[in-house]
Structures are given as structure tokens and as C-alpha cells.
Amino acid sequence: MTIEVSKDGNAALTIDGKVQQSLDFGTSGEKDNFLSTDPNSLLPSQRSQVPGEGGFLVADVTSPHGIGHRVVFNRHLNVFQFILLDGSRKHTVTFRIDELLCVQDYSVKIKSGVPILTGKEPISTNTLFFYFVFRKDKKKWRLKELPVRFATPSERNYWQSIITATLQCIRQRPHxxxxxxxxxxxxxxxxxxxxxxxxxxxxxxxxxxxxxxxxxxxxxxxxxxxxxxxxxxxxxxxxxxxxxxxxxxxxxxxxxxxxxxxxxxxxxxxxxxxxxxxxxxxxxxxxxxxxxxxxxxxxxxxxxxxxxxxxxxECNVDVCTVHENEKLLRISANAISYGWLGDVLEDSERFRWLGPIRYQWSALRTTIRHPRYRGRVQFSLVPKETQDPKNSLPPCVGECPICEGKETAGGYDFHWQADFTHVICCVIPTITPFTPYGLAPFTGIGDGSLDLAMVPQISRCHNMQFMRKVAMYGGKGLYGLDRSLNVFRVERWSFQPNMNINATPGVWNLDGEILHQPADAALHFRLHPQLISFFGRDVAGIELAKRSVIKRHRKSSIVYK
Ligand SMILES: Nc1ncnc2c1ncn2[C@@H]1O[C@H](COP(=O)(O)OP(=O)(O)OP(=O)(O)O)[C@@H](O)[C@H]1O
CATH class of the missing domain: 3.40.50.10330 (Probable inorganic polyphosphate/atp-NAD kinase; domain 1)
Structure with missing residues (x-):
């Protein structure tokens, strides 16, 4: 089957060379709009990420209410255009093939944007049901149905097979x-x-x-x-x-x-x-x-x-590996923290029977205990970091073997020995129920950097304020309020506890799981930029489509659905 578009703007729908239907495109300007092969004819948000094979499918269809529409599957640009043909005004809605979950010859019940399958849905004779995903609000995605009635069952079946075959060939779609x-x-x-x-x-x-x-x-x-x-x-x-x-x-x-x-x-x-x-x-x-x-x-x-x-x-995500000498201990794709947060997690394990409230209970217990951990953090910055740690880090506390020249830096560019309340490393921004605005000030999901925050020993009250501000403003907001925070974008770092001062070496909170710090060895953390691919959309690239101003004059259940 092909669509032949003549120079005067008329098109004929043919199957195996037999003309099935003649299509009138009206003025040639309208034809150019719908049958354009130029991506610039579409708004950026309407442009498909899937490369097209070329060609057009065009059909005159009706909505479930019997209103005439033209549907164009532009296979050059891989978009669908539904055009309302009501005689007086013509309105169009465009969907990208990336937003199409499937097409079916039966309707599925959708409740709050989620399909409910019974397995007993009756097959329709002429109608093709398009199921598009859409961004319901700033964060949530849902499914919507767009029913389109074709003139004949064979035409419907043809559209269904072409679209399904196109969907199956999309590289990104898992089978x-x-x-x-x-x-x-x-x-x-x-x-x-x-x-x-x-x-x-x-x-x-x-x-x-x-x-x-x-x-x-x-x-x-x-x-x-x-x-x-x-x-x-x-x-x-x-x-x-x-x-x-x-x-x-x-x-x-x-x-x-x-x-x-x-x-x-x-x-x-x-x-x-x-x-x-x-x-x-x-x-x-x-x-x-x-x-x-x-x-x-x-x-x-x-x-x-x-x-x-x-x-x-598809989006790429950074991953961090954790090593003790030449041995891999763990892999993290979230957040790694030592000090107060590690102790809270370890303590909370004893109160699992309390449910989620155990974290608040353990936070209180740990705050009363007020642990402090002396140790040495060593790190190397990513090239894009502009802040020089030498200008902002206070001098080392106690006898520092590196400052005294007894030890070499071991391949790291900077070091700081101090009594810490927190050492926190975020691989990704780390949004949790306790940090709804993210824990990390700078890092992204796959931006090739770790955020390393070093908080020297602070009072109980100051620590409570610190945690409250992180929860209220996020790491980014907190950094905006307090520029003296020691946060750097790093690619590698290590931590060595000072066992002359610490009675116990403390524990790490690694992606919510406990990891014990060895008493006599440093842990080394290394970033692997964009090591894994994740089923997630790069949120920065998505704009919410503006609602149609003509929605008030609803004339079509397809175009304004
Ligand atoms: N059938 C099972 N019985 C006991 N433990 C399991 C079982 N299946 C998985 N686990 C373990 O339970 C641990 C926690 O599970 P999971 O991460 O799914 O839930 P969670 O701890 O409630 O959530 P979160 O990690 O987000 O706090 C996992 O590390 C996993 O090893």
C-alpha cells in the first residue's frame, strides 16, 4: 500500500496498486504542512527521536462521535497528525511515535491513566485504538486512548500492521x-x-x-x-x-x-x-x-x-565502585555516607520492628551519642571543578602523615585530616523521602562527577539544623545559603580512619545498606561515568506541551482528547 500525493494536493490511498480511497488535501499549503519531510515544520517538542523510514500513510477517519478527521502517519518524521475536518476550521494534534505505546483493535479500560486488562475485551471491526503515553503533570506519566474509526476493516488492519511493525523496529524498545x-x-x-x-x-x-x-x-x-x-x-x-x-x-x-x-x-x-x-x-x-x-x-x-x-x-547513569586495596567491596549508584548517617542506619537495624519511624528514633539516639570520627579524606577533582580546595579547606587536625612528609599522597591531589560528623558522597542527586530536593548540590545522573561533602565535627544542635536544612532546601539550596560548606566535585577519593583516636572505625551507609570500615585500611571510591544505561528519561529535555487555547470549544474527541 502506498499513498500517492499529486502536485495539485490530492492523494490516493492504494493497496497493491488498487485505489481504495481518494483524499482531498485542500490547499497546497495545508498539504505541505501535513506531508512535510522537514523536521523544522514541527515544534521541538513534537519532533520524534526515532529516525523515520520515509513515506506517508493518510486516511480519512471518524471519531467515535462520527466527526470527520484525517490521520497522517508521517513516516519521514515518525509522527502522527490528527486533523479535525469540520468544514469551517481545521485543527491538528501531533504525536511522536516515541509516545505511542501500541495500537490495538480492541479498547482497554483505563483508570487514572493506568490500563486495566481483563483479557475479555471485544475486538472492534473498524476502529483502531491508539495508546499514547503523556506527561500528566510535572512528574507523572500516564496512558491515554485515542479511538479512530476507519472506513473498512482491511484499512484498519493495514494501519495496525504497519504501525506495529514500525514500533517493533524502534531500537530503544525492549522486547x-x-x-x-x-x-x-x-x-x-x-x-x-x-x-x-x-x-x-x-x-x-x-x-x-x-x-x-x-x-x-x-x-x-x-x-x-x-x-x-x-x-x-x-x-x-x-x-x-x-x-x-x-x-x-x-x-x-x-x-x-x-x-x-x-x-x-x-x-x-x-x-x-x-x-x-x-x-x-x-x-x-x-x-x-x-x-x-x-x-x-x-x-x-x-x-x-x-x-x-x-x-x-534511555538515560546513562554514573556508577561508583568501592575498593579496599586491590579488592572490590561494593558498587553504588546512589549515595555513600560515613559518620552520623552511617551510625543512624546501623542503629536503625536493631529497631526494624518499629517500621519507618525507626530512622527518626535512631537519629535521636545517635545525636545524643554525638559520635565524631577522625580520619583522612583524599580526593582528586574532576576537570570542571573550578574551586581550589587549597583556598577553602582548613589545615589538617592532629599529626597528619602526609603534611609531615611521612606518607605520599598515593595518587590523590588533595587531602584533609579532620574530626568529621559527616563525609557524604553522592553519585546521583539522591532524592529520598528525607531529602525531597536532593542531597547533592551539583551532581547529575550521568554528569561524570561525584559530589563529596565533608562536614567537620559540629555540635548536636548544629547537626540537627544541618539535617533540617538539607531536608528543607536540598543540598543545592543549602550550598546557596552557606558557601563555606566543603563540597567538591571529584572523580576519585579515599577515606582512612585514624585508629589512634577512634575506638571503633565506624560504618558506611552505602545505598541504604551497611558497609563496615576496616580498622587498618583505607577505602577507595572511584567514579565510572555513565557506566550503565537506565530506563529513564532525561528529564531536562522534556517540556510540558502547552494546553490548547481552543480546548474550551471542544469539537473533537480525538484532537482535544
Ligand atoms: N524474599 C526475600 N526475603 C528476604 N530478603 C530478601 C528477599 N528478596 C530480597 N531480599 C533482600 O532484602 C533487601 C531489601 O530489599 P529491598 O531493597 O527490595 O526493600 P527495602 O529495604 O524495603 O527498600 P529500600 O532498600 O529502598 O529501603 C535486599 O537487599 C534483598 O537482598
Missing amino acids: KLTIFVNPFGGKGKARHIYKTQVEPFFKMAGIRCNVIETQRANHAHDFVKEMPQHEWEALEGLVSVGGDGLFNEILSAAIQRTQNEAGKDINSPTAPRLSTPSFRFGIIGAGSANSIVSTVHETDDWATAAVHIAIGS
Whole structure:
């Protein structure tokens, strides 16, 4: 089937050379609008990211209310244009193919933008149902239906097959996913969340899902590490339905296996660049903190995360490896902190039975205890950091072996020995229920830098104020209020506790999990810029479409739906 557009603006719809329908494009100016191959004819927000194959599909259709429309599938630009033909005025709405989840010959019930599949939906004879995803508000994404009635069933079927084939060829769209569900994560609702808020999107997008319910801690980790080779090589995406802990298991296993197979030494903190896994990662936030998913999507909304996985959104995320000498200890894609925050996490583990309130309880207990940790932080800046630590860092406290020339700097450019209340490193901005505006002042999701904040020992009261301000204004806001904060953008850093002063070496809070600091060794942290690809949209690139001013004069259920 082809659409032939003649010079005088008329087009004919043909199947196998037989003319099915003649289309009148009116004035040639209108024709140019709808059949343009120039991306500049569209607003930036209407331009598809998917390269087109060329050609047009054009059909005159009706809405469910019998109002005439023309639908144009511009395969040069990979956009759909729905044009209201009401005789007096013509209005158009444009959708990109990237926003199209699927087309179906049956309607699906949609409740609050989330599909509800019963499996008993009746097939329609002439109608094609377009399911577009859209940004409902600043943060949440939802699904909407656009029913279009064609003149004949064969025309409808033809459109459906062409569009479905085009969708299947989009490189970003996953066809098969391996999904881990932690039935005990968060409030224990992960299974229900997956069934009701996530699976319907994947089913509609035609994604085949291998769903594994984790039976124990480290189940997902072992599964990924021991997956048969042919399955590993065919992987398109690993999705965790749980909290940050479950995601970290999957991430660690996948990165380690990728390096093993590529012959890279992940244990060395100075090894050359690591290999990027060939598949993407996704999270449905069904844990208690859901920090990573909240940071990537700015919300832990389940449907939003499911939408981005289903349409194959893609963003690259930085990862940090943690080493003790030449041994890899952990992998982090979120936040690493030592001092007060580490102690709060360790203490809170003893009060799990209290539920989420345990964090406030442990924060109170730790504040009363008022720990201080002497140690030495060493770091190297990323090239884009303009602040010189030598100008802002106070002198080292106590006997510093580097200042005294007894030890070398070990490859780091700067060091500071002090009594700390906090040493916090953010790999990504780190949005949590306690830091809704993000913990990090500068770093992005995949900007190739770690934010390293060093807070020397402060009083109990000052610490409470500090935590309150971080919660109220975020790291960025706090830095705006207090420029004396020791925050630097770094690519590598290390921490060595001073055991002459500290009775115990303290613990790390690594992505919400505890990591013990060895008494006699430094931990080294190394950034791997954009090491993984994530099912998440680069939020900076998306503008909310302005609402149509003519919405008040609603004439069409398609164009103004
Ligand atoms: N079936 C299971 N039984 C016990 N533990 C499990 C099971 N499945 C996974 N786990 C472990 O539970 C830990 C925590 O799970 P998860 O991260 O999903 O939830 P959470 O702790 O409530 O959320 P968050 O990490 O966001 O605070 C994971 O590190 C994982 O190893």
C-alpha cells in the first residue's frame, strides 16, 4: 500500500496498486504542512527521536462521535497528525511515535491513566485504538486512548500492521525483560504493584517478561551471575520491583559479570575504563526509600517507571565502585555516607520492628551519642571543578602523615585530616523521602562527577539544623545559603580512619545498606561515568506541551482528547 500525493494536493490511498480511497488535501499549503519531510515544520517538542523510514500513510477517519478527521502517519518524521475536518476550521494534534505505546483493535479500560486488562475485551471491526503515553503533570506519566474509526476493516488492519511493525523496529524498545520482584520489599506490596500498575503496560507493549520472585537475600544477585550464557547475551533489560537494596544486588552482579566476560579487572581502583553492560536497568520503586528511582524520574510513581520501561526511555547513569586495596567491596549508584548517617542506619537495624519511624528514633539516639570520627579524606577533582580546595579547606587536625612528609599522597591531589560528623558522597542527586530536593548540590545522573561533602565535627544542635536544612532546601539550596560548606566535585577519593583516636572505625551507609570500615585500611571510591544505561528519561529535555487555547470549544474527541 502506498499513498500517492499529486502536485495539485490530492492523494490516493492504494493497496497493491488498487485505489481504495481518494483524499482531498485542500490547499497546497495545508498539504505541505501535513506531508512535510522537514523536521523544522514541527515544534521541538513534537519532533520524534526515532529516525523515520520515509513515506506517508493518510486516511480519512471518524471519531467515535462520527466527526470527520484525517490521520497522517508521517513516516519521514515518525509522527502522527490528527486533523479535525469540520468544514469551517481545521485543527491538528501531533504525536511522536516515541509516545505511542501500541495500537490495538480492541479498547482497554483505563483508570487514572493506568490500563486495566481483563483479557475479555471485544475486538472492534473498524476502529483502531491508539495508546499514547503523556506527561500528566510535572512528574507523572500516564496512558491515554485515542479511538479512530476507519472506513473498512482491511484499512484498519493495514494501519495496525504497519504501525506495529514500525514500533517493533524502534531500537530503544525492549522486547524481553527479566524482572525481579521482592515480595518483602517496603510494605510487602511489590507483587500487587507489579500485577496492577506495571504488567498491563508491558503486556500492551508486547514485552515478554520473565518474572522471578526473590526467595531470599542475594537471590537476584546469584541469578544474574549464574544465568546461562545464551540468556545473558540476549538480555535487553533487568528490572527490579523492590527497593534500592534489591536494585543494588542486580547492578553489582551485572557489572561484575560484564567485566569478567570482557576480561577487565574490576578489583583495582585504578584499572582502565570498565565495560558497559549491553542492556538497560529499570526500577519499579516498591521498597521503603526508593531513592534511585525517585532521582531518575523525580517520582517513585510505579506507572511512570513502567511507562518509561515500556517505551524504552534511555538515560546513562554514573556508577561508583568501592575498593579496599586491590579488592572490590561494593558498587553504588546512589549515595555513600560515613559518620552520623552511617551510625543512624546501623542503629536503625536493631529497631526494624518499629517500621519507618525507626530512622527518626535512631537519629535521636545517635545525636545524643554525638559520635565524631577522625580520619583522612583524599580526593582528586574532576576537570570542571573550578574551586581550589587549597583556598577553602582548613589545615589538617592532629599529626597528619602526609603534611609531615611521612606518607605520599598515593595518587590523590588533595587531602584533609579532620574530626568529621559527616563525609557524604553522592553519585546521583539522591532524592529520598528525607531529602525531597536532593542531597547533592551539583551532581547529575550521568554528569561524570561525584559530589563529596565533608562536614567537620559540629555540635548536636548544629547537626540537627544541618539535617533540617538539607531536608528543607536540598543540598543545592543549602550550598546557596552557606558557601563555606566543603563540597567538591571529584572523580576519585579515599577515606582512612585514624585508629589512634577512634575506638571503633565506624560504618558506611552505602545505598541504604551497611558497609563496615576496616580498622587498618583505607577505602577507595572511584567514579565510572555513565557506566550503565537506565530506563529513564532525561528529564531536562522534556517540556510540558502547552494546553490548547481552543480546548474550551471542544469539537473533537480525538484532537482535544
Ligand atoms: N524474599 C526475600 N526475603 C528476604 N530478603 C530478601 C528477599 N528478596 C530480597 N531480599 C533482600 O532484602 C533487601 C531489601 O530489599 P529491598 O531493597 O527490595 O526493600 P527495602 O529495604 O524495603 O527498600 P529500600 O532498600 O529502598 O529501603 C535486599 O537487599 C534483598 O537482598
